[in-house]
Amino acid sequence: VTIQELLEAYPHLAKEDILAALSYSADVISREELIES
Numbered sequence: 001v002t003i004q005e006l007l008e009a010y011p012h013l014a015k016e017d018i019l020a021a022l023s024y025s026a027d028v029i030s031r032e033e034l035i036e037s
Helices: 003-009 014-032
Strands: none
Touching: 003 014
16 A cells, blocks of 8 residues: 555545654554563
């Protein structure tokens, strides 16, 4: 899914909203630890 497709599907969002969500999720994922059992 592209940013353009998201904007078309959710016209109430701005490009900045999507970029902020991606930045937040990347930050959260970067802090995860993998614990192998």
